[in-house]
Amino acid sequence: MVAVDTEHFRTLLLEERARVERALGHLHDENQGDITESEEEETFDNHLGDSAAVTYDREMDYSLEENSGHVLAAIDEALTRIDGGTFGTCARCGKPIAEERLEAMPYATKCIDCKRLEERA
Numbered sequence: 001m002v003a004v005d006t007e008h009f010r011t012l013l014l015e016e017r018a019r020v021e022r023a024l025g026h027l028h029d030e031n032q033g034d035i036t037e038s039e040e041e042e043t044f045d046n047h048l049g050d051s052a053a054v055t056y057d058r059e060m061d062y063s064l065e066e067n068s069g070h071v072l073a074a075i076d077e078a079l080t081r082i083d084g085g086t087f088g089t090c091a092r093c094g095k096p097i098a099e100e101r102l103e104a105m106p107y108a109t110k111c112i113d114c115k116r117l118e119e120r121a
């Protein structure tokens with residue numbers, strides 16, 4: 001008996017993985033370009049008269065990069081679960097995770113009930 005269409009979610013996960021990797025690659029490119037672009041950015045800052053906003057964007061980028069790393073790991077784990085046949089099963093209570101939840105977050109490891117319990121704790 002197949003509870004969920006794992007091939008469908010495998011595709012979703014691979015697409016999401018590619019998207020996150022592109023985002024990470026973009027961030028890395030930007031960071032590497034700091035030295036050559038600094039002159040241009042200074043002009044940009046002065047023009048705006050608000051360098052704080054630019055700094056803020058930078059920090060946002062770093063946290064995005066961090067989160068993307070976590071998401072990539074979660075996606076890989078989900079792909080492993082597909083291969084292992086445990087995909088779509090809650091890691092805490094063992095019940096099936098709602099498909100609509102998996103559609104929104106294919107790398108979810110817990111059902112919504114357990115997730116809520118966890119967030120409350």
Ligand SMILES: [Zn+2]
Pocket residue numbers: 090091092093094095110111112113114115
């Ligand atoms: Zn659960």
